[in-house]
Amino acid sequence: MDPKQYVHAALKFPKYFLYARELARHLRWTPAQLREYQTQRLLQVVRFCYAQVPFYRRRWDEYGVKIQQIQGPDDLKLLPLVTKQDLIDHSADFFPKNMSRRFIHASRTGGSTGSPANFYQNIEARLREQAFHCRYWRWHGMNFWRDPKAVLRGSYKPPKNDVQRDWTNSYKMSGFDLTVEKLQHYGQVMADRKLKFLLAYPSLAERLADAIGRHSDLAARIHLQGVFVASEKLYPSQRQCIEQVFRCPVHTHYGHNENAVLMEECPQGDGYHLITDYGYTEFGPPIDADGLREIIGTGFNNMATPLVRYRTGDFARLRTDGACSCGLPFPKLVADVEGRSGDIVVTPGGRYIGPSHLEYAIRYITHFSDCQIIQESPTELSVLVMPTPGYTAAEGRAFADAVQSRLGEPMEISLKEVDQIPRPPNQKRRFVVSRLTAQRLGTPAAVKTADEKLQSIAAAR
Numbered sequence: 001m002d003p004k005q006y007v008h009a010a011l012k013f014p015k016y017f018l019y020a021r022e023l024a025r026h027l028r029w030t031p032a033q034l035r036e037y038q039t040q041r042l043l044q045v046v047r048f049c050y051a052q053v054p055f056y057r058r059r060w061d062e063y064g065v066k067i068q069q070i071q072g073p074d075d076l077k078l079l080p081l082v083t084k085q086d087l088i089d090h091s092a093d094f095f096p097k098n099m100s101r102r103f104i105h106a107s108r109t110g111g112s113t114g115s116p117a118n119f120y121q122n123i124e125a126r127l128r129e130q131a132f133h134c135r136y137w138r139w140h141g142m143n144f145w146r147d148p149k150a151v152l153r154g155s156y157k158p159p160k161n162d163v164q165r166d167w168t169n170s171y172k173m174s175g176f177d178l179t180v181e182k183l184q185h186y187g188q189v190m191a192d193r194k195l196k197f198l199l200a201y202p203s204l205a206e207r208l209a210d211a212i213g214r215h216s217d218l219a220a221r222i223h224l225q226g227v228f229v230a231s232e233k234l235y236p237s238q239r240q241c242i243e244q245v246f247r248c249p250v251h252t253h254y255g256h257n258e259n260a261v262l263m264e265e266c267p268q269g270d271g272y273h274l275i276t277d278y279g280y281t282e283f284g285p286p287i288d289a290d291g292l293r294e295i296i297g298t299g300f301n302n303m304a305t306p307l308v309r310y311r312t313g314d315f316a317r318l319r320t321d322g323a324c325s326c327g328l329p330f331p332k333l334v335a336d337v338e339g340r341s342g343d344i345v346v347t348p349g350g351r352y353i354g355p356s357h358l359e360y361a362i363r364y365i366t367h368f369s370d371c372q373i374i375q376e377s378p379t380e381l382s383v384l385v386m387p388t389p390g391y392t393a394a395e396g397r398a399f400a401d402a403v404q405s406r407l408g409e410p411m412e413i414s415l416k417e418v419d420q421i422p423r424p425p426n427q428k429r430r431f432v433v434s435r436l437t438a439q440r441l442g443t444p445a446a447v448k449t450a451d452e453k454l455q456s457i458a459a460a461r
């Protein structure tokens, strides 16, 4: 049975409703109650890992950490960090000794650089994951099980039709071979079926909005109440385009396949709330002058491959103040989330340049339908442009110069006009692609130093 169908069937389990009720209750808690809950869950996870998971018992013993030393979040830093490479090298050792292998779903980490890592999810993890998402959607007015919505994500490849409705009232739309005509056809479906929400990758939502926006009658017949985008970074220009055409707010969140960290964008804008009943999140030392830090997560939900102090390879900038008046009880600690490590340019001098910083260069170019920056080597960048009528070489040059000026130090930039920019099988758009080795990207010097420091502390004990 296809795992997705299996999960859909499993959602009928009463446990889902138990989780959903539990999570709804947390929204009424005070910050102090949430902190207490988080501490208890964290200790449960750490103790479970030491008792049941061979990888952690061995690693922590090697570090000389006694499990009794871990009494709260502040003691967590005694434990070593876990990397994606650990998951690749020891994936079998992450599986708990006494856990049944029935109904275990094997999954893979997003592999933007290097090889993907295998990890497993049990049915509880998948139900809890769904309950967290449903709480987030409901907070923004959508009942996932009832409201009619369009789903435009890369994973759906239809057997026959480009649009298919399922039992959750989702109209799944294929993200493959998109043309303006096909996107306008999706717009017709959205208007005819009176769809209320759209769930999509930011880049696909933008293309849909662009195609529908060319047809003002069609746009006027669509009445969305909200657009939820995820899985890629949402750029300001994309948000503007989507909001303008659909006349409704765009919501985004940060999460990842390994289920260790969840952040939801504040409905008032200006940052992300850290969802503290989902996991315990730490941030590495700053790796650039703007305070970009690696996101390090300990997840509470998936005990089939539990992750404690897992280096996500994603980066965030923090806010100084965690308070917010929007009503969510979770701290608003993150100002912005930067692209995956594979989507960051590393200059010859070792500076990390995030995609959103480079994205502003796009304003220098008007006549294009897609573009991409590829770091080919430590000193070379390729800038790919898919031109549309009206494009001139001068425009392309200005774009490349603007990219250069944002790097802060000289790199060899070659501009290439192309007919197509290939997307990976999951159809996610990547504005920056790095071909540097995973090792160079995945181990920012500062984080590595912190890791070594930890090791020497542990060795000295």
Ligand SMILES: [Zn+2]
Residues within 6 Å of the ligand: 266, 267, 268, 273, 324, 325, 326, 327, 328, 332
């Ligand atoms: Zn808020």
